[in-house]
Amino acid sequence: MPDILQDLGYLALGSRLKRLAERLQADATQIFEQNCFITQPSHFPLLAALDRYGPLTVSEAVSALGVSQPAVTRSLVGLVDMGLAETTVSETDRRQKTISLTEAGTSAVARMKRDVWPHVARAAEEMAAGPDGSLLDQIARIEAALDAKSMPDRARDGHAIIEYSDDLAGAFYDINAEWISDMFTLEPNDIAILSNPKELIIDKGGQILFVSTGGLGIVGTCALMPVKDGHFELTKMGVLKSARGRKSGEFLLAKALERARAMEMNSLYLLTNRKCAAAIHLYEKLGFEHDATMLDTYGQRYDRCDVAMSYPLETLTA
């Protein structure tokens, strides 16, 4: 059986880290047991913090450990039960408890520091060391990135590309029907392509991409449609009116051109109309050039067509 978490890549980053962490923690339990110390690795961070920073209040420990307050309280209870730590109520603020190591705790930490920790640190470093720099630096960077912007926020913002699948045929139709019937009228050629995207585009070696925003779902699409002999038309590109102004179209077009460059096509052109000023501006921005030849060759396909552009594939693949 393959490993699904590995297969899913970054999508399963959280689950995979969790699995790895569980494994390391299980190993840590075993190491502690072998060395006749505390059996629960959950106690380790608090013990280390008390050793390194001296007596702490519960709140301070929460901040130092970066976990929830009940988690600290539970660790604390464990350490007290084992006689390794004790608490005293603060004189100045009777809500606060100060945690400190008992004599037994101090000597246990000293023994661990001497006999166990150096070996665990060495073993972990040995495993994590690689050609790609320090794993700890990467973790620190991710923690900082999460502090700056949470995963849900990141997932909501920004765009993602989704490949064509049959259940997206409806979206392909609807997104294009919206703008075409809004500015022009749906022509027979439009309806043919929009109704049979699989047969007329995918099965002939073309591609249909969709752009999705985290908050709104699929908001745009475009197609690279093979015409003949390795000549492709960029067509049926649209973004829902309700989702405009987020640069979804630019993101989509950039990704589509990335695909196009990888497809080793002979030429890539598009047909449009002077009325589509915003679209033409975008095409120009991403490298399309006005091309009267293409207008002569392919322009009769649509009544509305009075502009043709082509994409200089060779200059960008160089």
Next chain:
Amino acid sequence: MPDILQDLGYLALGSRLKRLAERLQADATQIFEQNCFITQPSHFPLLAALDRYGPLTVSEAVSALGVSQPAVTRSLVGLVDMGLAETTVSETDRRQKTISLTEAGTSAVARMKRDVWPHVARAAEEMAAGPDGSLLDQIARIEAALDAKSMPDRARDGHAIIEYSDDLAGAFYDINAEWISDMFTLEPNDIAILSNPKELIIDKGGQILFVSTGGLGIVGTCALMPVKDGHFELTKMGVLKSARGRKSGEFLLAKALERARAMEMNSLYLLTNRKCAAAIHLYEKLGFEHDATMLDTYGQRYDRCDVAMSYPLETLTA
């Protein structure tokens, strides 16, 4: 408050990964909730595996997910309760259950694949992407390293260096007393140094290192003792008889010389006796050279001394 897990570095790798994973999983819960899907991210790996690999038996799912069988069973119960999966008892082996997606499950996965997963993957990649190469590659390397050799095994094997602290004064005495009284006799100078390591070595700017093996604890020691004017003696180096044959001495000496090179000393010499053939061989191996001058200058310090060697600091710092 500083972050103890960050402070501890590789020693706390497991705890830190766990904390990060918990955080990512909490974020994942939120993302799923926002998109009105299953609320528990724990179901996600099984769902993804069923989608990608088709119907699976529980055992196959255990293998694909890389978690324990009860964890899979629990995910399974969850999915069945939500009507997303169903099980059928195998015809050929009535112990086996085959898990497959229901129609509702299939369409839920399709929607997630379309509306949520691409954004989660993009967000995770965006966070994890850095100058140090792929985090996923590092995780994969750690998983492979763990497969090859568990953490407890790694912690047990190999050596670690431990710095001097007062509670190690006894070990410093005992380790040296063992070999000296075994081969020679403890001289007054030995007893003075072994009884006052802090005053005579540490406080004068010297260093005392210990080598620990994961299985046996501290098994050896050596000292870099300042004599005068930046001249240092490598002395009181010994490994417990019971721990010989593991190259602990070589590891320790190599680390000590690393320190010595970083200390900008004027010279480093050692005194010994022809009887210590194994030790002399080791000194030669790591770069010490026989040096009659040093014997004349310092040789009278010990009755047993009839060999002196010095370490070519300049050639190795170059």
Next chain:
DNA sequence: GCACTATACATAACATGTTATGTATATCGG
């Protein structure tokens, strides 16, 4: 062919994280 062992999954107990909420104490505004 039957007792023994192995395998597939279920269940129990528990480790350890979380969020939500309770309780005692401190603080603050009128």
Next chain:
DNA sequence: CCGATATACATAACATGTTATGTATAGTGC
């Protein structure tokens, strides 16, 4: 100075991982 609010910690409930063990079925050796 007193009631409202905030803070520090405790506790409850639960999510999700584990190991240990139970139960039914399959396979195996005499």
